[in-house]
Amino acid sequence: MISPRHSRARRKSQPTPRPTPQPGSEQSSEPSPLAGSERLPPILREIESALLRADPELEPLAAALRELADRLGRGRFHLAVLGQLKRGKSTLLNALLGEAVLPSAVVPLTAVPTFVRLGAERRVLVRYDDERPDETRTAGTAEEARTLLERFVAEEANPGNRLGVASVEVDHPAEILEGGVVLIDTPGIGSTYRHNTEVALNFLSECDAALFLVSADPPITEVELDFLREVRRRVPRLFYLLNKVDYLSADEREAAVRFFRRTLGEAGVDQEAPVFPLSARQGLAGRRAEDGALWEASGLAAIEAHLVRFLAHDKTEALCRAVAGRARELAEEGLLRLRLTERSLELPEADLADRLDLLEQKLAEARRQKEIARDLLLGDQRRVVERLEEQAAALREEAVAFLTHAVTRAGSPDRLDTPAAAKALAEAVPGFFERRLGEVSRTFEDRLRELLEPHERRAEALIEGVYRTAAELFDIPYRAGGEDVHLEVEHAPYWVTEKWTSTFHPLPSGLLDPLLPRQMREARRRRRFAEELEALVRRNVENLRWATLQNVQLTVARFARRLDERLDLAVSVTDGALRSVAVRRRERAAEASWQRAAVTAAIGRIEELAERLPPTAPDAAPPRDSPEPLHSPEPLHSPEPPDSPEPPDDPEPQMDPGGPLPGTGG
Numbered sequence: 001m002i003s004p005r006h007s008r009a010r011r012k013s014q015p016t017p018r019p020t021p022q023p024g025s026e027q028s029s030e031p032s033p034l035a036g037s038e039r040l041p042p043i044l045r046e047i048e049s050a051l052l053r054a055d056p057e058l059e060p061l062a063a064a065l066r067e068l069a070d071r072l073g074r075g076r077f078h079l080a081v082l083g084q085l086k087r088g089k090s091t092l093l094n095a096l097l098g099e100a101v102l103p104s105a106v107v108p109l110t111a112v113p114t115f116v117r118l119g120a121e122r123r124v125l126v127r128y129d130d131e132r133p134d135e136t137r138t139a140g141t142a143e144e145a146r147t148l149l150e151r152f153v154a155e156e157a158n159p160g161n162r163l164g165v166a167s168v169e170v171d172h173p174a175e176i177l178e179g180g181v182v183l184i185d186t187p188g189i190g191s192t193y194r195h196n197t198e199v200a201l202n203f204l205s206e207c208d209a210a211l212f213l214v215s216a217d218p219p220i221t222e223v224e225l226d227f228l229r230e231v232r233r234r235v236p237r238l239f240y241l242l243n244k245v246d247y248l249s250a251d252e253r254e255a256a257v258r259f260f261r262r263t264l265g266e267a268g269v270d271q272e273a274p275v276f277p278l279s280a281r282q283g284l285a286g287r288r289a290e291d292g293a294l295w296e297a298s299g300l301a302a303i304e305a306h307l308v309r310f311l312a313h314d315k316t317e318a319l320c321r322a323v324a325g326r327a328r329e330l331a332e333e334g335l336l337r338l339r340l341t342e343r344s345l346e347l348p349e350a351d352l353a354d355r356l357d358l359l360e361q362k363l364a365e366a367r368r369q370k371e372i373a374r375d376l377l378l379g380d381q382r383r384v385v386e387r388l389e390e391q392a393a394a395l396r397e398e399a400v401a402f403l404t405h406a407v408t409r410a411g412s413p414d415r416l417d418t419p420a421a422a423k424a425l426a427e428a429v430p431g432f433f434e435r436r437l438g439e440v441s442r443t444f445e446d447r448l449r450e451l452l453e454p455h456e457r458r459a460e461a462l463i464e465g466v467y468r469t470a471a472e473l474f475d476i477p478y479r480a481g482g483e484d485v486h487l488e489v490e491h492a493p494y495w496v497t498e499k500w501t502s503t504f505h506p507l508p509s510g511l512l513d514p515l516l517p518r519q520m521r522e523a524r525r526r527r528r529f530a531e532e533l534e535a536l537v538r539r540n541v542e543n544l545r546w547a548t549l550q551n552v553q554l555t556v557a558r559f560a561r562r563l564d565e566r567l568d569l570a571v572s573v574t575d576g577a578l579r580s581v582a583v584r585r586r587e588r589a590a591e592a593s594w595q596r597a598a599v600t601a602a603i604g605r606i607e608e609l610a611e612r613l614p615p616t617a618p619d620a621a622p623p624r625d626s627p628e629p630l631h632s633p634e635p636l637h638s639p640e641p642p643d644s645p646e647p648p649d650d651p652e653p654q655m656d657p658g659g660p661l662p663g664t665g666g
Contacts, residue, residue: 040320040614041069044327047609051334054602055341057580060569061334068323068330075319076117077312080184080204082231083213084224088243088280092213093185095283095300097174099142102185103150112153112165114185118178119171124148129166145170176304179312209237209311211303215244216256225267232270239274239307240264245299246279253277276303324613331610332479333569336467337577338603339476344581345596347474352585355473356578362469363575369462370567373455374560380451381556385549388444392545395436399537403428404530421529425536433540437547444548448555459563463570470574 048065051058083089093116094100101122102114122139139145151157152165177183184207204210212228214220231238242260245253257275264270278299286294295301344352406428407421471478584595 040072040323040327043609043612044069044323047327047331047334047606050602050605050609051331054334054338054599054606055577057572057576058334058337060572061330064330065327068327072319072323075316076180076182077209077315078182078184078207079307079311080186080207080210080235081213082186082210084221087213087215089185089213091280091284092211092241092243092278092300093183095280095287095298096176096183096304097172098287100284101142101145101149101170101172103146103154112158112161113167114149114153115167115169116172116174116177116183116185117169118173118181120173121171122173123171125169125171126152127166127169129164132164145172180316181312204231204234207235208315209239209307210235211239211241211307213241213243214260216242216248216253217244219256220260220263225263225269228264228269229267237311238270239276241303242275242277243280245277246282276307278303320614324615328610328613331606331613333467333573335603335606335610336471336476336478337573338599338606339478340470340474340574340577341581342596342599342603343474343476344578345585345599349582349585352578352582356575356582359470359473359575359578362473363466363571366462366466366567366570370563373458373462373563377455377556377560380455381552384444384447384451384552387447388545388548388552391440391443392541395440395544396534396537396541399432399436399541400534402432403533403537407529407533425533429536429540433544437544440544440548441551444551448552452555452559455559459566463566466567466570466574474578 044065048062051065052062081089081093083092090102090104093102097116101116122142122145124137124139124145126135126137128134137148139148149168149170152163152168158165186204210231212231214224240260242257245256248256257277260275264273276299280298280300282294283298283300286292286296286298286300347355403425406424409424467478
């Protein structure tokens with residue numbers, strides 16, 4: 001969703017005061033968040049080039065190195081900004097940007113998130129939730145950008161999101177966005193529309209951190225505390241901002257912070273979390289006037305330095321360490337192939353043939369182990385799907401009870417009010433199912449991770465065994481083991497609003513209904529209502545079940561596909577290299593000495609480049625790191641569910657059990 005960085009254009013009107021380091025801050029000694037990501041790509045390119053010059057058949061390793069370089073360029077730090085109406089959230093965001101770009105939320109906004117990212121100029125990109133193409137508009141001034149945004153995100157201009165906007169992305173040249181920071185305005189948070197809040201809560205777990213904004217006057221409310229309890233379970237890092245402190249004296253400010261902390265503790269939320277007092281109004285004024293002293297006094301300099309620059313730096317450095325670890329592993333796999341090539345050029349042909357036969361026996365065993373692993377994986381997948389069906393059945397019962405109670409509260413106890421029932425369902429259905437969607441998503445993602453961990457360990461041992469066996473058979477060095485460094489799959493937070501069915505159409509009355517006694521007529525109406533309600537629940541539960549089922553199947557299929565790719569690569573690095581050398585030796589025996597010298601030189605160059613890669617952990621020697629994990633549960637954003645309320649036949653996972661085994665060539 002987030003595009004590559006634009007150039008860092010500057011405007012004279014945009015102030016760029018630098019935050020003063022806070023007491024005890026390490027700001028002055030920290031490198032730029034992008035420093036590691038700028039140093040690594042040249043090394044990756046050199047390793048790639050050296051591998052291909054030494055052996056063109058190492059293209060799969062070269063392609064993986066190119067993907068690592070792309071991954072560094074895509075690195076982003078997603079920071080959600082949360083706050084209820086009139087807490088000053090829009091002013092805070094505008095202060096961080098240096099000008100009033102985002103609309104002031106004087107009325108509730110629609111459930112449309114706004115992503116603000118680095119760009120050379122102000123530009124607004126609107127994405128729709130249907131097949132309509134994206135719409136891009138360029139704004140010359142902050143006022144033009146704000147006017148554009150109001151058309152799509154303000155409830156007054158786009159009531160109920162009737163325009164069908166999925167998300168809005170804003171390009172802006174603000175300095176705070178450098179280093180990959182993306183600010184996210186989440187209008188559903190604390191909304192009077194409960195289902196908007198549920199959508200936002202589900203979204204938060206995909207962000208890196210969140211700022212929660214309250215104000216000194218009025219103090220935090222019970223509604224906000226309830227919401228915070230939910231947020232704490234979803235957000236990896238949460239920080240509190242106490243706004244509007246410019247109206248307070250120094251003593252009053254300290255008292256307000258103490259009161260806020262005590263309130264959080266009494267509510268069981270988070271008494272020890274850092275609280276940053278600030279004045280968003282002063283900060284925006286300081287930015288506009290290019291007044292560094294006012295910017296410092298507003299408290300936003302400390303927030304920018306600590307919460308944004310340091311956190312973004314931490315994430316970028318972690319990404320660089322993971323990329324370096326994976327690159328070192330790829331270099332080691334390439335070196336293994338080249339060392340095997342070098343060794344096979346030295347061995348007598350008869351000895352080489354004998355060792356190749358032994359290696360082939362080991363590879364045949366590895367293929368058998370892969371098939372056993374596949375069967376075990378499918379068995380675990382079936383058990384997860386069975387658990388999903390049980391949970392869907394329980395959810396249907398819970399939904400019927402919950403919605404029946406909602407309808408009962410909306411009418412009289414002795415008579416079913418059809419219009420009131422329809423209205424009650426329209427209000428209750430989205431919030432109920434959005435909450436359950438988030439709960440089911442988290443439950444099954446955790447279950448999938450737990451399920452796949454032993455399979456991943458088994459797969460790693462299988463791949464490692466192939467490399468180790470080849471190294472031992474041919475008496476060559478191979479660095480194995482060491483600290484695990486996983487390169488997580490990167491995706492931008494994805495805001496999803498499901499189209500939950502809440503339309504209620506009771507069955508028409510029968511011809512005899514007017515002739516029946518009142519009690520019997522009411523009983524028939526309630527029975528028809530219950531049938532229609534169960535059909536409505538069935539449709540919505542099926543939407544949720546379908547999304548989760550797709551997540552399970554995609555994750556397992558991706559794991560199996562990744563295992564096949566890794567084993568294919570291991571076979572290519574070992575058996576493929578040796579057989580290629582055997583063929584070349586038979587065809588061009590006179591060139592063996594020259595080839596051995598070229599391979600030896602390539603090995604030395606790649607070893608030198610691998611030593612230049614940063615360590616995978618601070619103050620740690622660079623071990624051979626474990627590869628990219630074979631699994632990562634897909635976000636719970638499914639393809640369109642079936643139109644029919646009847647559950648579809650569950651497709652078998654696409655794992656191609658009848659395909660050729662690695663190294664067999666079909």
